[in-house]
Amino acid sequence: MTIQVTKVGRLNSDQVNCVLRSAMLAPSTHNTQPWLFRCTSTGIELHADPRRMLPVTDPDGRELVISCGAALFTLRTAIHALGFHPATTLMPSRADPDLLAVVRPLAERTPDPKVVRLARAIPRRRTNRRPFLPTAIPRSTLTKLRHATELEHAWLPSLDAVQCRHLRDLSASARLDQLADPAFVAELGRWTHRGGEVRDGVPSYATDGSPTDEGWLLEEFGTDGDGSRPDPLVVVIGSFSDGRLDRLQVGQALQRVLLTATGAGLDTSFISPPVLVPSARAEFRRLLGCGVWPQVLLRVGHGAPLPWTPRRPLEDVLLETLVSA
Ligand SMILES: Cc1cc2nc3c(=O)[nH]c(=O)nc-3n(C[C@H](O)[C@H](O)[C@H](O)COP(=O)(O)O)c2cc1C
Numbered sequence: 001m002t003i004q005v006t007k008v009g010r011l012n013s014d015q016v017n018c019v020l021r022s023a024m025l026a027p028s029t030h031n032t033q034p035w036l037f038r039c040t041s042t043g044i045e046l047h048a049d050p051r052r053m054l055p056v057t058d059p060d061g062r063e064l065v066i067s068c069g070a071a072l073f074t075l076r077t078a079i080h081a082l083g084f085h086p087a088t089t090l091m092p093s094r095a096d097p098d099l100l101a102v103v104r105p106l107a108e109r110t111p112d113p114k115v116v117r118l119a120r121a122i123p124r125r126r127t128n129r130r131p132f133l134p135t136a137i138p139r140s141t142l143t144k145l146r147h148a149t150e151l152e153h154a155w156l157p158s159l160d161a162v163q164c165r166h167l168r169d170l171s172a173s174a175r176l177d178q179l180a181d182p183a184f185v186a187e188l189g190r191w192t193h194r195g196g197e198v199r200d201g202v203p204s205y206a207t208d209g210s211p212t213d214e215g216w217l218l219e220e221f222g223t224d225g226d227g228s229r230p231d232p233l234v235v236v237i238g239s240f241s242d243g244r245l246d247r248l249q250v251g252q253a254l255q256r257v258l259l260t261a262t263g264a265g266l267d268t269s270f271i272s273p274p275v276l277v278p279s280a281r282a283e284f285r286r287l288l289g290c291g292v293w294p295q296v297l298l299r300v301g302h303g304a305p306l307p308w309t310p311r312r313p314l315e316d317v318l319l320e321t322l323v324s325a
Contacts, residue, residue, distance in 0.1 A: 003318040008039050009105045015082055016044070017314070022078035022122050024311045026255055028067035029058060029272075030191035031202050031309055035071045038319035043104040046072050047319065050098065056187040057276060062247055065100070066295060069251015070258075072101050073152065074122055077259070081119035083108050091245055100248055121262035126308060128267035129207055132232040132301030141264060145235055145300070148260040154246075154253035154295070155238045157288050164234060166287055167274060167297075174273035174280035199312045206309050232301030234271070236284075238292035250295040257298070267303040270296065 005016045020037055023046075028034060034052035038045040048068050053061050072088070079086040084105040093099045149156040159167065178184045194201040237253055239246040261268050274280045275294050284294045 002315055003320055005314070005318070006039050006321055007041075008044055009042050010084055010108065011079070011082070011105045019075055019078040019082065020044070020314055020318075022119070023071045023075035024314065024317065025122050025125070026067065026070040026074045027125070027127055027258065027270075028070070029063040030054060030188075031200050032064070032067070032191070033200055033312055033317065034064045035068050036317050036319050039321050043102045044075065045099060045319075046075065046101045046103070048098045048100055049317075054187055054191070056181070056183045062242075062295075063272075063276075065244055065247040066251040066254060068100050069248040069253075070255035071251075072103070072248070073252035073255035074259075075103055076252075077115055077118050077255075078122065079103060079105050080115045081111050083111050085109055090248055097244060117263050118256070118259040121259040123308075125258050125262040126267070126306055127206070127269050128303040128306060129269050130267075130303040130306065132267065132299065132303050134232075135302050137233040137266070137300060141261075141266070141300070142233065142235070144260055144264065145257050148256040149237055149253045152253035152256050153249045155240065155292055156235055156257075157238055157290070157292055159234060159236065163287055167234070167284065170274045170280050170283055170287070171271055171297075174277040177277050177280070178273055199310045203309060205307060232299050235298050235300060236288070236294050237296040237298070238288065238294050240291060240293070242293040242295075246293070247295065254296050254298075261300050265302075266300050268298050268300050269303075270298060272297070 005013050005020065007013050008016050011019070016039060023035075023037070024033065026035075032052040032054065034049045036047040036049045038047065046068060048061070048064060050061065050064070053064050058064060076086040076088055082105075085107060087104045087106050089102045089104075091097070091100060092102050146156040190201075192202045192207060193204045195204055235257070237250055237257065239250050258268050274284045275297055281294060285292065288294060
């Protein structure tokens with residue numbers, strides 16, 4: 001049975017279609033797209049899809065929930081840009097922890113130009129794994145990214161040159177730990193270098209030109225330059241606790257940061273080993289101090305343009321409507 005998109009609150013079915021297609025452009029770990037949406041007469045539900053979890057790479061579904069948080073922020077932004085208030089309830093059901101949020105489009109309002117700029121960045125954002133130019137990123141950009149993170153109740157701690165050096169070593173050894181695990185390598189192989197008609201996973205062209213392992217890690221962290229800050233910029237998004245709700249908020253902060261960077265003409269990509277390998281993450285947490293849980297590590301800079309990574313058809317991520325419009 002094909003599930004149709006229906007009217008939701010004040011959004012007509014074309015507008016619902018448009019905001020859902022925007023939400024699906026969010027980044028997700030290995031492009032698993034681990035989300036499902038249900039349209040009811042009053043709101044759009046966002047559900048985690050545990051069948052799309054990566055059992056080896058992400059055994060407790062931390063990155064799955066962060067990915068869904070990124071889709072949630074995109075949905076909210078798209079609704080707002082159409083001129084509606086996206087009233088959002090996080091984790092509304094104790095009985096159903098996979099129901100991560102409900103977004104109800106309320107009264108029409110003039111969209112905030114800042115949100116419209118973020119919305120315009122949604123289709124332009126890419127994960128750019130190519131080498132970044134050694135161009136300095138202005139300090140004001142870091143301030144903007146920090147502000148974006150805090151608006152979504154997450155935290156972007158500063159990294160000094162010494163911390164960055166430690167983090168680079170930590171990343172390199174965590175990456176080696178990952179590659180020494182045949183189950184990790186097999187899972188990575190299943191989700192990357194995809195081609196043809198496949199609409200999930202990471203296509204070969206999205207990783208072509210990425211430096212290989214060690215070179216890649218060195219490239220990501222750049223040099224210390226005058227010792228003040230590495231270049232390109234490396235930022236970490238953290239939270240003060242590490243529950244499902246925190247991860248959902250981190251995902252929203254992540255997408256606000258990525259869209260803010262895209263809007264400023266910057267490219268971004270992920271450095272995941274130090275947040276995925278448990279011992280490395282514990283060390284990373286100690287390195288940050290102040291009790292912050294590292295959730296996402298990003299590099300920000302200027303890379304060569306690259307094509308988009310495909311998404312599944314909308315029909316594949318729609319749940320049957322329980323209440324008809
Ligand atoms: C939580 C999370 C973790 C990710 N980890 C990595 C990573 O370790 N390496 C990488 O190259 N991309 C990583 N990505 C980026 C995804 O591979 C990317 O979002 C996906 O392939 C879709 O491509 P797009 O971002 O260009 O739309 C991550 C994305 C998310 C949301």
